[in-house]
Amino acid sequence: MSIVFNLSDQERGVRDLIKNALGSDDTLYAFADEPLYQFNHVKLYNLDIRTRPDAVTYPRTPEQVAAIVGAAAKAGLAVQAKSGGHSYCNFSSPDRGIVVDLRNMKKFSLNTETWRATVGGGMLLGELDDSLYSPHKRAVAHGVCPQVGLGGHATIGGLGPSSRLFGMALDHVEEVEVVTADGQILRASETQHKDLFWALKGAGASFGIITEFVLRTEKAPGETVQYKYSFTSGSWTEMADVFKTWQRFIADPDLTWRFATTATITTLGLSISGTFYGSNSEFEQLSLKPYFPLRESGSKTTVRQNWLDVLTHEAEQVALKLGGGIPAHAYTKTLTFNGSKNNLLDDPGVDKLFSYIEHADKGTLIWFLIFDLAGGNTNTVPMEATAYAHRDALYYLQSYAISDKLISGVSEITKQFLAGVNDVIVNHMKADRGYTDYGAYPGYVDLELGAEAQKLYWRDNLEELERIKAIYDPGEVFRNPQSVRPTVAQSRIATNDVKL
Template sequence: MAAIRNFLLTASVASVAVASSGGTLKSCLKYALPDIGSVAFPGDLFYQAVDVNRYNLNIHVTPAAVTFPTSSQQVAAVVKCAADNGYPVQAKSGGHSYGNYGLGGTDGAVVVDLKHLQQFSMDSTTWVATIGSGTLLGDVTQRLHNAGGRVMSHGTCPQVGSGGHFTIGGLGPTSRQFGAALDHIVEAEVVLANSSIVTASDTQNQDIFFAIKGAASGFGIVTEFKVRTEPEPGMAVKYEYTLKVGSTEERASLFKKWQAYVSDPNLTRKLASTLTLLDDSMVITGTFFGTEEEYNALDIGSQWPGVNGSAIVFQDWLGLVGNWAEEAVLQLGGGVPSNFYSKSTAWTPSNLMDSGTIDRMFEYIDSADKGTLAWFVLFDFQGGYTNDIPTDATAYVHRDVLVWLQSYSINLLGSVTQTQINFLDQLNTLVTNDKAPYSAYPGYVDPLMANGPEAYWGSNLARLQQIKEEIDPKNVFRNPQSPSPAN
């Protein structure tokens, strides 16, 4: 840890032109970002609707300012203005935090909107791509394709921003083969709380590199990534099996068969699978990265007889990604702001739900008052490459997870009700047998969860708090559930 402090005291960092620290936040930011439209404040026309633009309408938050820097140097200038005037800072890339944490999560933060950081290049020798942290996932896919038919793992919603997604986890259909998005990062440019601009990698500023790969929002603002890429998969088969309605027993039986199938340690990493529970159906979807003949050899349909199935063969990568994007739109509105509540939890191969717990889960789901018809529960199959990485290699700690649960409750008519919250809370309690702290995915934050940091970062939390003490002791980069300094 001392090495970090010494580095910060002696390193040559980019100069930052800002107003004197004695100035107000407003005058400081206007001096740092002189271009028209580069900073907005409460009271400005359309401030909430355009500049703030909350994703979760159920969580009201008013930032002290929203800034739109165009370079790492301007990001650093904004951080200095905020820190000198005692304001917390949070970065916003795509703005899809379930707790509006990119807006601070509570009133009074300085928001650094990264949308102008769109730089991209590809080293055709190493196939390492340089990506600006304001790039949306849809643009990441297209630019990697145009630069030599390359890919990296990430989620399927094209409007999600890379700045948050790459640094919190970044799971997607190819993660079993290539890892999470953060596993692709080989180097990052980071603005720290003292407004210095540093490079972090496995060989320099290793503690910072550890922290940004899973918990970046509490440690700095990544302005640029260098990521390893893979060749685009060739053919792929997109499959879907649907059980319409079905009795409680039939639904539980199908879930047990799916869980048994995906928990086979010998199952190919080319297969991705998700089971979705809806009000009137149960759907198993996924992608097999290979030929139609290879897919047919798996004989997936025989695993759940009597369930209607279909498959689509994709010859090109962009066609497959476009299909995933269409599905994302049908789930949580595809990036459209709404009033919703969400929770997550996970299972490892050693603590999967037993038969009795699965039965109780479906009995509860079929009988509980949900408070809305707009709800769904996803069970995402992970494992594979994501399990190959040691737990303490990155801040992202969930290296033994085989299945993630994501539950959602949406109110299309107004604020989320307590009935909706109770439905998801009690579901989590039931499926985990009330064992706290739960494991929770840090990309699906639950602002109402009391033990958030423990659930998100587990055994890595203590190290994160020590790093925080070294590089951000005044807790400049913070949201309601980010790691706090050790002291």
């Protein structure tokens, strides 16, 4: 028995526009009447948030990207790029919009005199690592999931274990080729279209589709130590004391930038893990043992000589926690602890947090609270140098929950649990000393933030972003539910009010 899919008038109009833009090569596009369209082409990452784009396109050249953007602008539809497709709210698959999937744009070259890499906008982080390291022993800082695409990662921030050492992924970006809302193909850098380049480094999805990056690369670290200390047998009160110790340790202003660390809380308890970019003897000189006397019962330290082995282990860890690139019914939240002073949770606040974690109804067994140390090289860049607005954060909280019912969505109980974690922290720190300088990392988009989302993502840089948006995309061709809006017109967000 065959299944018949009927297109709406709008969808038929979009199909005609895309075919006119890209020609008769049907490998360059897919439409909603195709069997298994959502599964084979849309590929939603968060199964809790349903979107159905009118078309998914697969361009091979910047000129084809420009033609697609022109078609979207003519139709009044949202257009968004997809590199890896790991948006927690499926922003790269706009509902009733057009997806520009960059999987065919993965070129790579490396200038061995300047050590600058030229990389296609569709390359995944794991592919980039392989291209840089195997023949050249070079590296770029980024997050730990190899299936994530460079295109989104390096235009939001791109935090990872080596960010304290090298900066974020976006700090490696020195030039881009970008398609703008009017269909132009521009080069943007510190010397060309400087305002657009500034905006792309922190809020890229609102300003264009990057088809090519030029990246500064680093000499890959040699000997590296990866460690994990697990505290799963004690009480939640004892784990709170370990967290207090971890927090005091990372607050040391003289802590080496070669030291990366996270404190992860799950159903099983607390673990302290991370990477030290140096020799084992140097790692031992950090003298962690006096700080974490309980670590002997669940400690593991591994010395690695190969950079790709380091990255593989980090990817394995995130896969164990979050399923890597596997779609799931999920919910995420984040909290950035900004400001140079009073940005630590004091001991009574830690006690309140762990008491809440112990007693709150969670609605699922699969949840993670990850406190990630930031700072280092990332925070040496002035706040106004790029659109990224959290360079004063000492650490970040990333919260995740996945439905353990497999085929059903994340419950309201689970969402309330994660929101409650943030509330316990924020309310205590506000009451304790009036601390309110929080933000939200724009890589962990959260629809529950409502009207405050853009301000939390981009803080004091939002006004300048809105000004630049009005110059390069006043009609909001590049838009999603939480994109930057132009100052002049309070235009539509993720709606289609232009009929074909």
